[in-house]
Amino acid sequence: MAQNNDNGSSTKRKIDEDLMEDAEAVNLAADWADISQGLRKDLGHQLHSQWIKPIQLGSVCKESGTLDLFLPTEFSANWVNDRFHDRLQLAWKIVRSEVRKVRISVHPGRRQLPELMLDNGRRPANDADTSAIAVAAGTIGEAGFTSSVGLDPSLTFAAFVTGETNILGKNAAERMAATEQPQFSPLYLKAATGQGKTHLLHAIGHAYLQAHPRARIFYCSAERFMVEFVQALKANQMIEFKARLRSFDLLLVDDIQFIIGKASAQEELLYTIDALLAEGKRLVFAADRAPQALDGVEPRLLSRLSMGLVADIQPADIELRRKILVSKLSRFAPLNVPDDVVDFLARTITRNVRELVGGLNKLIAYAQLTGQEVSLNLAEEQLTDILSANRRRITIDEIQRTVCQFYRIDRSEMSSKRRARAVVRPRQVAMYLSKVLTPRSYPEIGRKFGGRDHSTVIHAVRLIEDLRKRDADMDGDVRSLLRQLES
Numbered sequence: 001m002a003q004n005n006d007n008g009s010s011t012k013r014k015i016d017e018d019l020m021e022d023a024e025a026v027n028l029a030a031d032w033a034d035i036s037q038g039l040r041k042d043l044g045h046q047l048h049s050q051w052i053k054p055i056q057l058g059s060v061c062k063e064s065g066t067l068d069l070f071l072p073t074e075f076s077a078n079w080v081n082d083r084f085h086d087r088l089q090l091a092w093k094i095v096r097s098e099v100r101k102v103r104i105s106v107h108p109g110r111r112q113l114p115e116l117m118l119d120n121g122r123r124p125a126n127d128a129d130t131s132a133i134a135v136a137a138g139t140i141g142e143a144g145f146t147s148s149v150g151l152d153p154s155l156t157f158a159a160f161v162t163g164e165t166n167i168l169g170k171n172a173a174e175r176m177a178a179t180e181q182p183q184f185s186p187l188y189l190k191a192a193t194g195q196g197k198t199h200l201l202h203a204i205g206h207a208y209l210q211a212h213p214r215a216r217i218f219y220c221s222a223e224r225f226m227v228e229f230v231q232a233l234k235a236n237q238m239i240e241f242k243a244r245l246r247s248f249d250l251l252l253v254d255d256i257q258f259i260i261g262k263a264s265a266q267e268e269l270l271y272t273i274d275a276l277l278a279e280g281k282r283l284v285f286a287a288d289r290a291p292q293a294l295d296g297v298e299p300r301l302l303s304r305l306s307m308g309l310v311a312d313i314q315p316a317d318i319e320l321r322r323k324i325l326v327s328k329l330s331r332f333a334p335l336n337v338p339d340d341v342v343d344f345l346a347r348t349i350t351r352n353v354r355e356l357v358g359g360l361n362k363l364i365a366y367a368q369l370t371g372q373e374v375s376l377n378l379a380e381e382q383l384t385d386i387l388s389a390n391r392r393r394i395t396i397d398e399i400q401r402t403v404c405q406f407y408r409i410d411r412s413e414m415s416s417k418r419r420a421r422a423v424v425r426p427r428q429v430a431m432y433l434s435k436v437l438t439p440r441s442y443p444e445i446g447r448k449f450g451g452r453d454h455s456t457v458i459h460a461v462r463l464i465e466d467l468r469k470r471d472a473d474m475d476g477d478v479r480s481l482l483r484q485l486e487s
Helices: 002-043 045-052 074-095 127-137 167-177 197-211 222-234 238-245 263-278 299-305 318-332 339-348 353-370 376-382 384-390 396-407 421-437 442-448 454-470 472-486
Strands: 056-060 066-071 101-106 187-191 217-221 250-254 282-287 309-313
Touching: 002 045, 002 056, 002 074, 002 353, 045 074, 045 222, 066 074, 074 101, 167 187, 167 197, 167 282, 167 309, 187 197, 197 217, 197 250, 197 282, 217 222, 222 238, 222 250, 222 263, 238 263, 250 263, 263 282, 263 299, 318 339, 318 353, 318 472, 339 353, 339 376, 353 376, 353 384, 376 384, 396 421, 396 442, 396 472, 421 442, 421 454, 421 472, 442 454, 454 472
Parallel strands: 066 101, 187 282, 187 309, 217 250, 250 282
Antiparallel strands: 056 066
């Protein structure tokens, strides 16, 4: 009996330790999101995307107070260490008192290339196998040519939440990674910042490598492509650069808009695209604008970028934002996050998915650190900066105007006393949306609808909530109006 109790206590301690480690990882990630966002404002998008964004968090040594930050290559680790070490260390000291020192290096796993296994459990048998893994892992390749960032293991198709606004991009990406030859190449993913295009690039790489274990994959940003190009040019290694670049089976290039104006690099990319397409290789590009909107791009390169499929990923609508939050919350079980908090975050953090997830992480981290329960009041208090940056003031007048246009009724009907069903139902929908999308109280909303009593507004809100659950047409109408008002 005593032994069973000891075993039970040991298991409980192990579970508690695992939970504490998970919570610590969440807290570190939330703090890093804040620090990274601040550095992005200070350094600008280009520098941040090239050098800060690839940083991966390690753990904090409790004895020495040292936090490890990892980068994929020696070059990038040295560069960041020389230029940003003091700034990173100061930022971490401010947000976490236990961090006394920051150490920037290459992840230890990156240096163990000969020990890596292929999918079938054997060691690489030859240089081709080793090269394939090196490229996937972001390690140094032949002729000094490196891939800038390894594939993030968390960014897979399984982890990508789909909705009406991104289903085209998701399906096109899966088709590009499939075993059979895709009908289109290159694939061009167009999306605003934080809407999932980089996630899909990584997911394509993972899926393709699973289907083709010997594949040679190169993933980089356009800026990193420029760095490699200039280094090869200075080192008089252009022949090696070209040969290696064109040896890949899958080329993934992110933020292609940053290659604008670089004539020599554009020309090399153009020749590389032609060479890879001629051999049936696969190419995927991502940018924050359509090919036709890329200023300063040579017409021949522009035609190559747009000759395959241009998949437009639209900003996540409220339903997709809610699905994403629910998906992320599954990692924090059994932590309880009320539905009204999920709805509040989905409704108010609308600029991009990255900010949405960052807000959720910050809220959960704060609740865990302070021992408070996650609530609507806590969310409003702790996410002030994120909420104010995302809040677009939707007015009741705007809601009434949009609803009247949708149902094709006169604007005066919002305040009239008419009880015809064709007028009452749109008026109730407008009241419901006014409560959902504005901070106005029930009495304030009633005054904007012809001086109606607050109980009338409460009845309308509850009625539409109930109808959305029972009536697919009503739910569709409300979804459509929400998209119009939030766009």
